[in-house]
C-alpha cells in the first residue's frame with residue numbers, strides 16, 4: 656500500500672509537525688509500503704518549499720528506514736529544482752514530480768522540464784501526469800529513458816492513452832523495470848481497470864483514514880476475491896466518490912476530515928480548498944462505519 660499522508664495544520668494554520676509524525680507513524684504501523692509526503696493529498700499546492708522540506712524530514716525521521724519516503728516537487732522549474740534539492744537534503748528516497756501548471760506545454764517542453772528538474776538531484780523520480788501535462792507514448796518512452804526517471808503516475812484517467820504508454824515503455828530495453836502508478840483520485844475505483852492494462856500499483860487516499868478498508872480492498876483485488884472487491888466498490892468507494900464529486904477539492908478535504916473522524920485531529924484544509932460541511936462529514940462518518948463493518952464481516 657502506498658500511503659499519501661495529509662498535511663496537518665494547527666489552529667493558527669501552521670504545519671503541525673507533531674501530528675504529521677503521528678499520522679505517518681500510524682500509517683506505517685497499519686502496513687504502508689511507502690510514504691509519499693506533501694503530495695496531492697498532502698496539499699502540495701498550498702505548501703511553501705520550506706514546509707515541504709520540513710514535512711519530508713519529519714517523514715524520514717518517523718519512518719526511520721522502515722519504508723521508503725518520497726516527497727513532492729513541482730511547479731515552476733526553478734522552484735521544482737529547489738524543492739528537489741531540499742527533499743534530497745531532508746533524506747527522501749525519491750521524488751514525485753508534479754507538472755508545471757497554468758500552461759499547456761508541448762511534448763518537447765515537458766521533456767525539458769523533467770530533464771531540468773532531475774538534473775538538480777540524484778534521487779529517483781516518478782513523474783505525475785495530470786492537469787495539462789498529457790504525455791504521448793513517445794514522450795513517456797523518452798522520459799523513461801532518462802537516467803533517474805523510474806516511474807510514471809497517472810492522474811488523467813485516460814485509459815487508452817495510458818495503455819499505449821505502458822505498451823510503448825515496456826517495449827524499449829530496460830522498460831520492464833519502469834514503474835507505473837494509478838494516481839487518480841480515489842484510485843481504488845479505477846484499480847481493476849488499470850490492472851487490466853498492466854498498472855497494478857495505485858495510490859490510496861482512503862488508506863490515510865481507513866487503512867483497514869484500503870488494505871482489505873487491496874488484498875481482495877490481489878487475491879481475486881471479486882465478491883469483496885465488488886461489495887467494497889458498490890457500498891463504500893462508489894458512494895464516497897459521489898460525495899467527493901459534490902464539491903471540488905473534496906478529494907483532499909474529505910480525506911483530512913476522515914483522519915480527524917478516526918481520532919487524530921489534523922485540522923482543516925488551506926484555501927482555495929474548503930472543509931466539508933457538517934452534513935458531508937456525517938455522511939462520510941456513516942460510510943466509514945459501513946466500510947469497516949463490511950471488512951470486519
Ligand SMILES: O=C([O-])C(=O)C[C@H](O)[C@@H](O)C(=O)[O-]
Pocket residue numbers: 659694695696697810837838839840841842843857858859860861906
Ligand atoms: O498525489 C497524491 O496525493 C495522489 O495522487 C494520491 C491519492 O491517493 C489518489 O490516488 C487517491 O485519492 O486515491
